[in-house]
Amino acid sequence: MRAVVLRGTCDIAVEEVPDPDIEAPDDAIVAVTSSALCGSDLHMIEGRIGPDAGLRLGHEPLGVVTRVGPGVSRIQPGQRVVAPTHIFCGTCDMCARGYSAACLRVNPGRAGAAYGYPGMGGYPGAHAEYLRVPFADANLVTLPGEPGDEYEDHFVLLADAFVTGWHATELAGVGPGDTVAVFGAGTVGLLAVHAAMLRGAREVYCVDAVPDRLAVAADFGAVPVDAGSHDPVERIRALRAPTAIDPLLGGVDCGIDAVGFQAKDRADWSRENPGQVIDDLVRLVNPAGRLGIAGVFTPLDQAAQGPARQGRYEIPWAALFGQGVRVGFGRTHDVRYTRLLRDLVVSGRARPGHVVTRHVGFDDVAHAYTAFDRREPGHVKVVLRPGSH
Numbered sequence: 001m002r003a004v005v006l007r008g009t010c011d012i013a014v015e016e017v018p019d020p021d022i023e024a025p026d027d028a029i030v031a032v033t034s035s036a037l038c039g040s041d042l043h044m045i046e047g048r049i050g051p052d053a054g055l056r057l058g059h060e061p062l063g064v065v066t067r068v069g070p071g072v073s074r075i076q077p078g079q080r081v082v083a084p085t086h087i088f089c090g091t092c093d094m095c096a097r098g099y100s101a102a103c104l105r106v107n108p109g110r111a112g113a114a115y116g117y118p119g120m121g122g123y124p125g126a127h128a129e130y131l132r133v134p135f136a137d138a139n140l141v142t143l144p145g146e147p148g149d150e151y152e153d154h155f156v157l158l159a160d161a162f163v164t165g166w167h168a169t170e171l172a173g174v175g176p177g178d179t180v181a182v183f184g185a186g187t188v189g190l191l192a193v194h195a196a197m198l199r200g201a202r203e204v205y206c207v208d209a210v211p212d213r214l215a216v217a218a219d220f221g222a223v224p225v226d227a228g229s230h231d232p233v234e235r236i237r238a239l240r241a242p243t244a245i246d247p248l249l250g251g252v253d254c255g256i257d258a259v260g261f262q263a264k265d266r267a268d269w270s271r272e273n274p275g276q277v278i279d280d281l282v283r284l285v286n287p288a289g290r291l292g293i294a295g296v297f298t299p300l301d302q303a304a305q306g307p308a309r310q311g312r313y314e315i316p317w318a319a320l321f322g323q324g325v326r327v328g329f330g331r332t333h334d335v336r337y338t339r340l341l342r343d344l345v346v347s348g349r350a351r352p353g354h355v356v357t358r359h360v361g362f363d364d365v366a367h368a369y370t371a372f373d374r375r376e377p378g379h380v381k382v383v384l385r386p387g388s389h
Helices: 039-045 152-156 161-171 187-198 211-219 232-240 276-284 306-310 317-323 338-347 362-373
Strands: 002-008 011-016 028-036 061-068 080-082 130-133 141-143 179-183 203-208 223-226 252-257 268-272 285-293 326-328 358-360 382-384
Touching (some): 002 362, 011 362, 028 152, 039 362, 061 130, 080 152, 152 338, 161 285, 161 338, 179 232, 187 203, 187 211, 203 211, 203 232, 211 223, 223 232, 232 276, 252 276, 276 285, 276 317, 285 317, 358 362, 362 382
Parallel strands (some): 179 203, 252 285, 285 326, 358 382
Antiparallel strands (some): 002 011, 028 061, 028 130, 028 382, 061 080
8 A cells, every 4th residue: 555654854755565454353444535734744754853764654544444353343344434643442541531642551651652653652654545543442433424525624633633623722721701812823723713612712813924824713713813913912912902801801811822842933933932832822811811732842852952852941830820820731632522523513513624725645745745844825734635646
């Protein structure tokens, strides 16, 4: 079969690799119909977290089950399914408590595993024609419809992006009537905007510097804030001022960092400043507010200097403590949200596929990654269709 393989830093290729096989009784094999490109894949491609030659990329798969092992009872061949990014057993102590991203069985010696990530279990990625899914009864979420139908772009986002966007709003405690600021209008940030609106937020501001992304945020009902033209904190406070009941409450109730360690320094856009977004959110969130940190922070960044190279960052803890701001971090516990979000899609309430702006086949996937990395127009969210030519 064909798969997207990382050969070295900034070097990916489509290669012929062996078809996956049933390796354990609870495995399933899925024929992939869609597999979304993600900003986290760029961390590996760029060598930021260490190049891993031979790594098969991709962790957002949608497809149809072709085979199951003898220990699989719930999942059957022919079913349409999505496979969440974080692999879990479903029965260990962490899974039983709903912390599926910290499963204790799928990556011995560490908590949690995922497709197509170095150090997370060695599971081949989903930019491929077929994918082996372990613990299939626990991991695979069944879906209605047929491949390529009106749900295809919505359902593929249940593997990661929509679930992570929703998780960001959980971390930030977004509820009815809240005011929310989302920094970063990549797919996770945009779907955090969508999730906040679904959860009843009264005002949502979305901060980014890419016009394509801000246009999608506006379509979801957010107020777009161009960080390339304004100090976003001052801009949002100015927009909030006419309705703020007190100057101390002229910020927002909830803030979301959907950027992470690759945040740009607004004083010099050619440089990165991993603390820029958190610094801005500390200035913006009201006393007793909530922060959700959904952007990735890695334990290793080979492009960084000083403490940030080992994942150590300066955070204004004293300001957060003084204002009584609650902070939530961490990977998405997919099992808590995937079925809920599936049902919101099927009901017509949620339309996450609106962020998908391009489909590619294997012949175009390398160029698509380059364009995606450069934030070129039309590449807000790209989906690989393995059967396309």
